[in-house]
Amino acid sequence: MSKLLRNALTMLVLMTAITGILYPLAVTGLAQVLFPSQANGSLIVKDGKPIGSTLIGQSFDDPKYFWGRPSATSPQPNNAASSNASNLGPTNPTLTDAVKQRIDALRAADPGNTQPVPVDLVTASGSGLDPEISPAAAAYQVDRVAKARGLSVSQVQAMVAMATTGRQFGLLGEPRVNVLKLNLALDGR
Template sequence: MASIRPALVVFSTLTLLTGLIYPLAVTGAAQAVFPNQANGSLIAVGDKVVGSSLIGQNFTEPRYFWGRLSATSPMPNNAANSGGSNTGPTNPALLDEVKGRIDALKAAGPVPAGPVPVDLVTSSASGLDPEITPAAAYYQVMRVAALRHLPVDKVNALVAGHVQGKTWGILGQPRVNVLELNLALDQLS
């Protein structure tokens, strides 16, 4: 009994500290300093939450900009099952996936001449990427403009207005959030 009591006190103290006090303190600090990020960076239209700026959405209609492919299952962009497909560059399944996406892009509507941006035909490592490169967004402008009966220069300007620069000016690459771009496109139409 003499050795059980100290063990129970240590167990109770650590449970209280690490299971209650620490999580509440971190949650409180996050809510105070970064409330949008702490709540999932949710994007709302009116009173309805339509997605998160941190998790890709599965846009398949040709009148919308498409994001990166997602290898998550059982559905695309499943945040509960983040992960890549693990298909390597010599795997025939990857080549078939790329060819299928190129065919889908060409079948959906007019596309510019030249190579297809790689992020439009390959899935991401996480399967959840919410962003594409500016090149991938501009590649889709002709299709989206034609299907929405909008001038190409107006859709180009919309894309240009949604290009985000490098984080803090030095990290990463310029990018376009697909959900935010498509919501702005809906407002434009």
């Protein structure tokens, strides 16, 4: 019995060292060497200070900025520590009311816009942290942003086109626009 116990404890210590210490250190080291930006959170740094991540959405409500997807995280929006979806079904009155309020806010910010509101501007993603919107959601906001910044619509459309990322490998996912990167590009003009 003592031999079995000793073998079991030896395996526990050995596997703990391999899977709990050596493997994580090796993976972290490789990630730092091969993909340093991604391994450190894909941070965007401006004037030596991190201002955001390309992986986590941020809230923008100023008319001169493109607005991202609503966040389902609480107690504050885009809180990476509480990533979750709202878990509200399509017939839930709470979701319906929230979507109506979001549509009203978009219409109030741009009263002349008669385009249909893209769904990703009024519904949260599964994580509640989505940093990207569809090209249609960006196009919906072009007139408002151009007017607020004193730019032509074609100038803002060109910025959106430059910020649009296509499908991965040409076939995976959908085209998308990273809201933080686009807003920073507009600020940098």
